[in-house]
Amino acid sequence: MRLILAITNALADETRVRAVLALQGGELCVCQLIELLGLAPSTISKHLFLLKQAQLIESRKEGRWIHYRLAGDDAPQAVRDALAWLFASAAKEPDALDDAKRLKTILKQDPEDICKRQMQSLKSCSCAPATPAAAKWRKAGLAISRAR
Amino acid sequence: MRLILAITNALADETRVRAVLALQGGELCVCQLIELLGLAPSTISKHLFLLKQAQLIESRKEGRWIHYRLAGDDAPQAVRDALAWLFASAAKEPDALDDAKRLKTILKQDPEDICKRQMQSLKSCSCAPATPAAAKWRKAGLAISRAR
DNA sequence: TCGTTAATTCGCCAATTGACGAATTATAGA
DNA sequence: TCTATAATTCGTCAATTGGCGAATTAACGA
Numbered sequence: 001m002r003l004i005l006a007i008t009n010a011l012a013d014e015t016r017v018r019a020v021l022a023l024q025g026g027e028l029c030v031c032q033l034i035e036l037l038g039l040a041p042s043t044i045s046k047h048l049f050l051l052k053q054a055q056l057i058e059s060r061k062e063g064r065w066i067h068y069r070l071a072g073d074d075a076p077q078a079v080r081d082a083l084a085w086l087f088a089s090a091a092k093e094p095d096a097l098d099d100a101k102r103l104k105t106i107l108k109q110d111p112e113d114i115c116k117r118q119m120q121s122l123k124s125c126s127c128a129p130a131t132p133a134a135a136k137w138r139k140a141g142l143a144i145s146r147a148r
Numbered sequence: 149m150r151l152i153l154a155i156t157n158a159l160a161d162e163t164r165v166r167a168v169l170a171l172q173g174g175e176l177c178v179c180q181l182i183e184l185l186g187l188a189p190s191t192i193s194k195h196l197f198l199l200k201q202a203q204l205i206e207s208r209k210e211g212r213w214i215h216y217r218l219a220g221d222d223a224p225q226a227v228r229d230a231l232a233w234l235f236a237s238a239a240k241e242p243d244a245l246d247d248a249k250r251l252k253t254i255l256k257q258d259p260e261d262i263c264k265r266q267m268q269s270l271k272s273c274s275c276a277p278a279t280p281a282a283a284k285w286r287k288a289g290l291a292i293s294r295a296r
Numbered sequence: 297t298c299g300t301t302a303a304t305t306c307g308c309c310a311a312t313t314g315a316c317g318a319a320t321t322a323t324a325g326a
Numbered sequence: 327t328c329t330a331t332a333a334t335t336c337g338t339c340a341a342t343t344g345g346c347g348a349a350t351t352a353a354c355g356a
Contacts, residue, residue, distance in 0.1 A: 001243045012160040027178035064323050064332045078237035085233050095149045212302045
């Protein structure tokens with residue numbers, strides 16, 4: 001029951017649902033999620049913590065950057081099925097499609113630029129470099145979302 | 149997105165999850181749910197309202213009694229899939245098994261007796277008579293839960 | 297028609313949640 | 327080593343939620 005409620009609670013918030021849907025395309029760093037979701041870094045961080053508690057997402061640290069991705073095949077069945085339910089149910093949601101579109105433009109930008117822009121407008125920031133490791137996890141993320 | 153969040157919000161509370169799981173065995177009246185869940189009638193009523201808003205359950209009025217049952221095949225795909233996810237994920241939960249056991253003893257009792265006991269201990273109450281219509285919906289409920 | 301009663305709605309309170317900024321941690325680079 | 331920075335944790339606040347009892351609604355039955 002603990003895990004079930006952690007999952008439903010985690011998915012009972014629009015921002016968190018949008019974050020999970022955004023990760024369908026592969027892993028993202030916090031700064032990209034901040035850019036997409038338009039909330040303060042500390043707020044995003046807390047949301048990601050809740051999603052991670054529910055085992056819906058995993059994270060990988062690379063230097064100063066933390067990359068988040070969807071839970072893998074090692075996740076509990078309840079988690080994988082919940083993600084499958086969400087993706088199927090949200091596939092044609094206007095909000096999700098809009099986010100997917102905006103995410104595309106975010107991914108086209110140099111993460112450094114996103115970082116700098118956030119630095120200027122706010123005062124804390126994060127961004128991700130396009131390292132080989134990141135490319136690998138992005139590919140894995142794509143494979144996962146395709147498999148569902 | 150509206151429906152998705154209504155569903156996850158509705159299922160993000162232990163009492164409501166227990167109520168939905170209890171309805172797997174067929175329809176129940178509010179008084180039986182009060183007995184099972186051990187909360188005030190007004191509280192149960194509010195929970196059922198939220199579940200109904202999310203289209204996870206439906207209700208049927210029979211005289212003074214209102215019988216709740218799981219959503220049927222006419223419910224949106226997201227709803228039916230969410231219920232299927234919940235039933236699969238909660239199948240072996242100790243809390244659910246315990247509730248199922250206690251529900252059995254509740255169902256064995258004459259609803260009138262449950263009603264009277266609630267009347268005495270509290271001062272508001274509800275119960276359900278074993279009418280032919282109730283038996284029909286109970287049967288339908290069993291068919292639904294078997295199909296998942 | 298008038299009580300009785302199953303259930304809901306309403307109003308209130310304590311606890312939780314989501315948001316933010318400030319402070320902190322950890323890592324890269326000068 | 328010292329600075330800059332990506333991200334988190336902490337403290338605070340307003341808004342929401344879950345709980346209850348009281349009042350209300352709707353339907354049966356004397």
